[in-house]
Amino acid sequence: MLTVKGLSKTYDAKGRRVEAIGDVSFDVADGEFVCVVGPSGCGKTTLLRCIAGLLPPTSGEIVVEGRKVDGPPDGLAVVFQEYGRSLFPWLRVRDNVDLPLRAAGMGKAKRRELVTEALDAVGLADAHAAYPWQLSGGMQQRVAIARAIAYQPRVLLMDEPFAAVDAQTRADLEDLIRSVWQRLGVTLLFVTHDIDESVYLGQRVVMLSSSPTTVAEDLAIDLPAARDQLATRSDPRFTELRGQVYAQIQKAKQERT
Amino acid sequence: MIKRILLAVTMPVVLLAVWWFASAGSTDFYFPPLRRILETFPETWFGPRMVDDVLPSLARLAIGYAAALCVGIALGMLIGANRTLRAVVEPLLEFLRAVPPPVLVPILMLMAGIGDLMKVLVIVSGCLWPILLNTVEGVRAVDEVLTDTCRSYRIRGRLRVWHLMVRSASPQIVAGARQALSIGIILMVISEMFAASSGIGFTVIQFKDGFRIPQMWSGVLLLGLLGVLLALLFRLVERRVLGWYHGIRAVQKER
Amino acid sequence: MKVLLGLAGLVGFGVLLEIAPRAGLVSARYAPPTSDILATLGEQLRRDEFWVAVLDTLRTWLLGLVIAIALGVVLGVFIGSVPVLRAATASTIEFLRPIPSVALIPLVVVLYGSTIEATLILVVYAAFWQVLIQTLAGVADIDPVAADTARSYHLNRWARIRWLIWPTALPYVVTGIRLAATVALILTITGELVIGSPGLGQEIAGARTSGAVPMMYALIVVTGLFGVAANVLTRAAERRALAWHPSVRLEVQVPA
Numbered sequence: 152m153l154t155v156k157g158l159s160k161t162y163d164a165k166g167r168r169v170e171a172i173g174d175v176s177f178d179v180a181d182g183e184f185v186c187v188v189g190p191s192g193c194g195k196t197t198l199l200r201c202i203a204g205l206l207p208p209t210s211g212e213i214v215v216e217g218r219k220v221d222g223p224p225d226g227l228a229v230v231f232q233e234y235g236r237s238l239f240p241w242l243r244v245r246d247n248v249d250l251p252l253r254a255a256g257m258g259k260a261k262r263r264e265l266v267t268e269a270l271d272a273v274g275l276a277d278a279h280a281a282y283p284w285q286l287s288g289g290m291q292q293r294v295a296i297a298r299a300i301a302y303q304p305r306v307l308l309m310d311e312p313f314a315a316v317d318a319q320t321r322a323d324l325e326d327l328i329r330s331v332w333q334r335l336g337v338t339l340l341f342v343t344h345d346i347d348e349s350v351y352l353g354q355r356v357v358m359l360s361s362s363p364t365t366v367a368e369d370l371a372i373d374l375p376a377a378r379d380q381l382a383t384r385s386d387p388r389f390t391e392l393r394g395q396v397y398a399q400i401q402k403a404k405q406e407r408t
Numbered sequence: 409m410i411k412r413i414l415l416a417v418t419m420p421v422v423l424l425a426v427w428w429f430a431s432a433g434s435t436d437f438y439f440p441p442l443r444r445i446l447e448t449f450p451e452t453w454f455g456p457r458m459v460d461d462v463l464p465s466l467a468r469l470a471i472g473y474a475a476a477l478c479v480g481i482a483l484g485m486l487i488g489a490n491r492t493l494r495a496v497v498e499p500l501l502e503f504l505r506a507v508p509p510p511v512l513v514p515i516l517m518l519m520a521g522i523g524d525l526m527k528v529l530v531i532v533s534g535c536l537w538p539i540l541l542n543t544v545e546g547v548r549a550v551d552e553v554l555t556d557t558c559r560s561y562r563i564r565g566r567l568r569v570w571h572l573m574v575r576s577a578s579p580q581i582v583a584g585a586r587q588a589l590s591i592g593i594i595l596m597v598i599s600e601m602f603a604a605s606s607g608i609g610f611t612v613i614q615f616k617d618g619f620r621i622p623q624m625w626s627g628v629l630l631l632g633l634l635g636v637l638l639a640l641l642f643r644l645v646e647r648r649v650l651g652w653y654h655g656i657r658a659v660q661k662e663r
Numbered sequence: 664m665k666v667l668l669g670l671a672g673l674v675g676f677g678v679l680l681e682i683a684p685r686a687g688l689v690s691a692r693y694a695p696p697t698s699d700i701l702a703t704l705g706e707q708l709r710r711d712e713f714w715v716a717v718l719d720t721l722r723t724w725l726l727g728l729v730i731a732i733a734l735g736v737v738l739g740v741f742i743g744s745v746p747v748l749r750a751a752t753a754s755t756i757e758f759l760r761p762i763p764s765v766a767l768i769p770l771v772v773v774l775y776g777s778t779i780e781a782t783l784i785l786v787v788y789a790a791f792w793q794v795l796i797q798t799l800a801g802v803a804d805i806d807p808v809a810a811d812t813a814r815s816y817h818l819n820r821w822a823r824i825r826w827l828i829w830p831t832a833l834p835y836v837v838t839g840i841r842l843a844a845t846v847a848l849i850l851t852i853t854g855e856l857v858i859g860s861p862g863l864g865q866e867i868a869g870a871r872t873s874g875a876v877p878m879m880y881a882l883i884v885v886t887g888l889f890g891v892a893a894n895v896l897t898r899a900a901e902r903r904a905l906a907w908h909p910s911v912r913l914e915v916q917v918p919a
Contacts, residue, residue: 200556203556203560204559204560205556205559205560222559223559223560223562227560228560228561229556229557229560231553231556231557233553236551236553236554237553237554237556237557239554239571239575240652240653240656241571241575241578241652241653242571250561250563250567250571251561251562251563253567254561254562254563254564254567254568255562282652282655284652284655284656284659285655285659298561302561412750415747415750415751415753415754416750416751416753416754417754418751419751419752419754419755420754420755420758423755438773438774492668495664495665495668495669495672496668496669496671496672496675497672498669498672499669499670499672499673500669500672500673500676502891502894503673503887503890503891504887505890506845506887506888506889506890506891506893506894507883507886507887507890508848508849508851508852508853508886508890509849510849510852510853510856510857510864511852511856511864511867511882511883511886513856514856514867514868514870514871514879515693515879515880515883517871518692518693518871518876519693519694590761590763591849593763593765594763594764594765594849594853597763597765597766597768598765598853598856598857601765601768601857602856602857609765612768612769613769615769616769616772616773619773621773624769624770624773625770627766627769628766628767628769628770631762631763631765631766632762632763632766634763635761635762635763635766636758636761636762638761639761
């Protein structure tokens with residue numbers, strides 16, 4: 152269970168107070184797949200960094216699995232948007248996946264098993280000895296996902312992970328994430344600015360307003376659990392939900408201007 | 409490929425040949441024929457002087473350089489990671505770095521005499537600054553996303569220092585280490601020229617004072633050769649340590 | 664704020680060096696208190712000999728630097744713009760530049776004695792490589808499209824150098840000058856110290872033999888200030904040269 156309660160975040164930028172997040176509250180149930188979508192510049196990344204315990208909120212609180220967040224919580228993994236910068240360029244792919252496990256003091260045999268499994272799961276079994284920068288952008292993000300999988304988190308946060316990859320790769324990665332989520336049963340919070348992506352992936356979509364950010368709407372996605380790039384996207388219900396999210400985001404944008 | 413090797417080899421061969429033939433009939437006392445210099449080289453340096461002079465010089469250089477690397481990187485990590493400390497010591501470090509290292513020889517002679525300790529200290533105190541200041545720069549430039557990654561995945565302590573800070577800063581550290589190496593060689597020679605009873609620098613000056621000109625030339629050659637060999641060795645180590653960095657640069661260039 | 668902290672650091676260091684010998688932590692015989700050093704420095708400033716030494720050092724340094732820059736830039740542009748020459752000299756340059764300049768000390772002493780010429784050769788030799796390597800890197804950095812354009816407009820050699828090669832290479836050259844200035848100062852002082860050519864280095868050696876420890880420190884502080892001035896001036900020049908040049912250029916490291 153992940154709870155965000157009355158969260159607000161203001162920055163002091165050269166004497167000027169910037170209210171990045173106004174007042175945001177929502178819950179994510181155990182094992183749920185929730186997408187957070189909002190207009191650009193609405194503080195999505197700030198929100199995620201607060202939940203990840205990387206940024207202290209100005210007020211309000213975040214509770215992950217019954218514990219108040221005041222630093223990176225146990226059993227929580229993050230996949231960052233900047234895959235190129237979140238991987239260690241001096242470590243090979245398998246060592247990148249392995250490092251957090253080493254830090255956790257896990258035994259060698261266990262680590263090797265988890266790393267192999269995770270790389271298999273993202274389809275990178277053959278690339279384990281490569282350096283991240285030898286791989287394409289999509290493959291680099293797969294490494295980052297493998298690292299998160301091997302870490303065996305109970306909560307997984309993803310910050311616009313596919314924003315910087317091409318459309319084809321993006322579709323593949325979306326399906327990969329769905330299958331990973333279904334197999335691991337993690338609680339997944341997925342931040343994106345892409346409306347289609349949020350509807351296609353999530354069980355619920357939390358829509359944010361422009362900054363100062365609040366929750367504009369919380370929409371359940373009642374599409375069947377088995378999703379398919381072709382069938383789901385041509386489902387009339389998909390189009391309908393997509394329209395709803397789109398309208399809400401447009402409204403949020405207009406309120407700002 | 410063959411053409412490239414030919415091109416690379418031609419010039420040095422031509423230069424050596426010019427020297428060889430131009431000096432062949434030389435009767436100038438100060439410019440003996442290259443043949444004489446090369447003849448004296450093995451008898452001068454491969455005998456007892458190898459053990460008495462060459463190796464001790466190199467050992468002092470190695471010890472001083474290694475100590476400067478350890479101290480410079482450790483202090484650099486500390487200063488680079490702490491913003492206030494950095495602001496306090498930065499101008500001071502800039503000043504200390506700007507002092508031409510050879511002037512440290514007379515000071516350290518006062519403090520530590522003219523033994524091995526003085527020479528090692530001279531090398532340490534000259535090599536330290538470029539390594540230290542470059543490490544500070546490198547640690548400052550550690551990527552925030554990578555820092556966040558370490559926090560999220562609870563990579564701490566030794567693993568964090570090594571994999572986040574040292575490795576991130578390694579391109580800058582290596583650049584500093586390269587500057588330090590050439591300063592180290594200079595200081596190795598100068599500390600021995602100033603006051604010593606052994607060492608390459610000492611021996612070369614003795615040859616000079618005794619007007620044993622071919623031997624002196626062979627000493628100049630030896631120092632040059634050492635400089636080149638150490639530079640090659642450095643490049644080998646760099647290729648290993650910074651393989652990833654050059655890889656990234658090559659990939660970026662292609663795009 | 665940052666300036667204040669930095670100032671505090673400098674003053675703190677000075678105070679530390681004042682207290683340590685006074686409290687007997689280190690012997691004042693070889694680490695005189697800061698106040699002594701500063702007082703001696705004040706005395707020196709009123710001595711003509713001091714200023715003669717300063718001018719000698721400045722002259723050797725700047726003269727060596729100017730010669731090295733002229734040689735380095737001319738040769739660099741020439742070699743760099745002729746591909747065959749560039750390929751043929753690359754290995755030689757790689758081989759010659761790590762030869763430590765101090766290896767030449769005995770040679771220049773037997774040839775020139777304790778003169779400014781002897782030191783000047785060391786300075787020019789050491790500083791030359793810095794400028795040459797940077798200039799070569801700068802010429803190699805020329806945009807191939809711009810080079811093709813120049814060729815298609817039939818620019819002659821001189822026009823190519825003036826309008827294509829020089830503007831591209833300038834920021835590199837300035838970086839080379841910055842590196843060369845530091846190295847030239849080091850070798851100037853080294854030459855004066857070891858060879859005994861006139862200048863601050865020779866004064867330091869003299870102060871050492873006569874046991875005038877505070878004076879030795881005072882002179883060392885002066886050489887440090889020279890170094891700082893060189894850094895500040897050349898960095899400012901570098902920023903100006905880069906202000907209109909968008910490319911990110913990298914320092915090519917050269918040993919002294």
